[in-house]
Amino acid sequence: MKVLMFGWEFPPHITGGLGTACFGLTKALLKQGVEILFVVPKAYGDESQEAVRLINASDVSIDIRNEIYQEYWKQITYMEIGSNLIPYTSPEEFQKIISQNLLDGADINQSVFSEHFVFSGKYGKDLMQEVSRYALIATSLAATNTFDVIHAHDWLTYPAGIAAKNISGKPLVIHVHATEFDRSGENINQNVYDIERKGMEAADMIITVSNLTRQIVIDRYGIHPDKVITVHNAVDDPVNPAVLDAKKHVKEKVVTFLGRVTFQKGPDYFVEAANKVLQKDGNVRFVMAGQGDMLNRMIKRVAQLRISTKFHFTGFLKGDDVDRMFAMSDVYVMPSVSEPFGISPLEAMRSSVPVVISKQSGVSEVLRYAMKVDFWDIDALSDAIYGLLHYNALSKMFMRYGKIEVDNMKWDNSAIRVKYIYDMMLNK
């Protein structure tokens, strides 16, 4: 079985959990005898190639004047990719595109239609442009490769998935790692939402990373429940086991937050809980690892609370540094406001670190040996942290059984479920 898979990032070039999840899943699928063509917008050349044949979308050149592509382009416009694209350009540009009658391919000055479009591979200001270009390339790939199933990860790749489906007629699986509601709360970006909904509607099957996300897909996007299946994420063995032996150099206990410092991850609740614990027990240090738009506010708040000597910011960590950070931690906290899944607690538990997670996270559906609190309940959050720091019976239990629990959460199990979904579609 051969799968054409559209992703947005791949280790080591990751900005979030998506790349890690794609890597884990593809590797395990390979063991199930599934062959994968993995497409990323921009390949740096140093990506892990052990799992999949990585296709760099930047290298795929297309001549938009070629009649075949003209044909595909019509297909795409039929799927209203154009209407997704245009609202994201500025109004002036929009006018320009219209007047140049660009959609008919009359003028090919626009970068999307140049022969060699360079993808940034980042979530930048030309994101929509890249998304559509990515879809265009998908048509080309779909026409020139053979495969049985199309699998698209998150909204950025949905248009590509849809395009590939329309060209090839093969079944489409879309994999929902997060929805617009997780990223933006209630103030959703209507265009992103529309792309997501179109993807879900076009898909033959939808995989969600948790029941929490599944419910959002059903309730907020109006998708029939039968079409939506939950496949929980998992965690791999650490890349470099040596880092697990990293020692901490402070005598105090260390409590860690690791993730994007954005609204979605609830860093402010972590700061407030830290303050509560520090009022009672000065023998603790808190670490916030990660970057994001709320970082400055957090630094200010920490200063305001006068706990700066016990509260540290590390900036963005990746690779071994993440595992090293975990190895130095006594408690890991993930107070996410909304977390479709959340792999990081599994990584912490893999390093025998007890975790406190919010009930509003998908990962709380699968974990037993974890403290679960409402993200807004700072009292409960700080109490859980304090309990894990002070009552050894509890932390010992979590370290011991939590490790076993996570060691049993294999990507292999997730891959078996995904493979089952592929088979189900092919036999329909």
Place this chain on the structure above:
Amino acid sequence: MKSICFYFQVHQPFRLRTFRFFDIGVNHNYFDDYANRYILRRVADKCYIPANNVILNLIKEFGSSFKVSYSISGTALDQFEMYTPDVLESFQRLAETGCVEFLAETYSHSLSSLKSKNEFFKQVNEQAAKIERLFGKKPTTFRNTELIYSDGIGEMVSEMGFKTMLTEGAKHILGWKSPNYMYCNSINPKLKLLLKNFRLSDDIAFRFSQQSWSEWPVTTEKYVDWLNSVDGREECINLFMDYETFGEHQWPETGIFDFLKALPGRVLSHSNFKFNTPSELTNLLQPVSPIYVPYPISWADEERDLTAWLGNELQDDAFNRLYELEDKVNHCSDENIIRDWKYLQTSDHFYYMCTKWFSDGDVHKYFNPFNSPYEAFINFMNILSDFQIRLDEKCHGMAAIPVVSENEKAEQPEIKKSVLQPVQKKINEIKEVVKKKTAKKVISEKIQKIAKSKVVKETVNKKQEIKVRGSEIKLLESLARPAIKQIFKEYDLKILAMALQGAGEELTDKVRSSIGQGAGRKLTTALNRIKLPKSKEVKEARRLIEEQIKKYFASKKNI
């Protein structure tokens, strides 16, 4: 004529409030007054009042042909007094009929029988006194928390003067035997045992409304047929269950009250069963055999063991930490401390920390106010931390008593043979010297030296002659007081008392004053209990004492 023995457990814990770590040392009210009041009222209206009315009417209808028994925990009685005095009055009306027996149990429905004989006795006596005061009759039958029983517990219960005890007819202890006979304790056959017929009990308590069960619905006709199908020679069917079965676990809509109303009439008219209380059965029946229960059993869950309350790391830690405080509390006279100490021992708090997720998870969830066992544990430990601070403040005179946690003890290294050998050698030498009638004083000095140096050195080689009988106990004379305290603070005082027989007033006084006030008092009690010591027993006790001292020095050397 065969008997049916109805027994109902009535228990309500003092539920704990959410107690955060920042409350430690600040707030000292541990109990959720609102929840306790609300639940008591709810259960009273749904179960206690209507069920008591049914029972009362049945007694009026059938007179002394219908009898039941209850055990009501002290914490439940306290809460009846506080929140629902009407329930208490209704039980008192039942007591007046003379057809109801009230059993003794531990005051706070605690697990003290597994940990501390002293606390166990205290709680049972307090509970029995309360029952006598409220219902006018001193209980003669005992029922331990959740029917927990073992040979050892039975022996203690018998020592307290109870004639009969109830427990679970657990399959793994009965084997091929039937629970429908009277049995007795294997250590002290004077204590009779009534075993729960769990099939017929659970048919009412758990399966009554279970529609997936092939026998559903249970009617009195069907139930009496089951009773009649019991082997003709068997003597008594013991139906033990939570009283809350009626109206709370099985809702009125299931017909449980109608079943209860109709059952006695059907039994009396269509079978040759009659109803008896446990104390009546004590007089009616003879035990058919002793029953051997080396490890404690209970009536909980599939396993019928203690794992609902103890066994996982959280439960064991909380339990041990709690009972470490026993000595201090015993020396405290503060009313609030003593009350909180009692209420904190309630077994429910440990039940909430259970991590058995699968088999009986549903039952556990139903009774659990906490979202997870971890929250229950943290909450309890926060409260315990505050309790400990209060205890130290209120009873600062006793702060000197060191609290050694179970964990620390467990972490002490095992005594190695190689370490023990030189010590053993030394002691043998000393013994030999003693035998050869060397001067007593010299030996004492030598041993004192050993005790002080903590490390056995090659010192005594001279063979001097003295005459001392029961040489081992003389080791005690030479020990320094702190050493005595160290060695015997956790030691069985009964053995110590036995060993001290004939050792002289002076030595006894020295030991008594060394081991701390609480233990000293207990030692006196233990000494008074010994009436006619046999020399064999004394010798054995002294041998044990000697071993203990050896162990102490060995561990010292190890460190």
